[in-house]
Amino acid sequence: MSAERNAGARKAIRQFALALVACLAVAGGAAVAAGGEGDTPATQHVVAEDNWPIQSPAPGN
Numbered sequence: 001m002s003a004e005r006n007a008g009a010r011k012a013i014r015q016f017a018l019a020l021v022a023c024l025a026v027a028g029g030a031a032v033a034a035g036g037e038g039d040t041p042a043t044q045h046v047v048a049e050d051n052w053p054i055q056s057p058a059p060g061n
Helices: 003-039
Strands: 044-046 053-055
Antiparallel strands (some): 044 053
C-alpha cells in the first residue's frame, strides 16, 4: 500500500470511530433521560370544592 492509501484509510477509520462515539453518547444520554422518569414524585392536584390535595397515581399503576 502506498502512504497516500494508508493516510486515507486512517482518516476514514478515525472519522468512523468519532461518529460511533458521538452516536453512543447520544444514545446513552437518551437512555439516562428516559430511565430517570420513574424517580419523579407524582404531581399534586387540588380539587376546587374542598381544596384537599390529591396524589395522582404513578403511570402504569
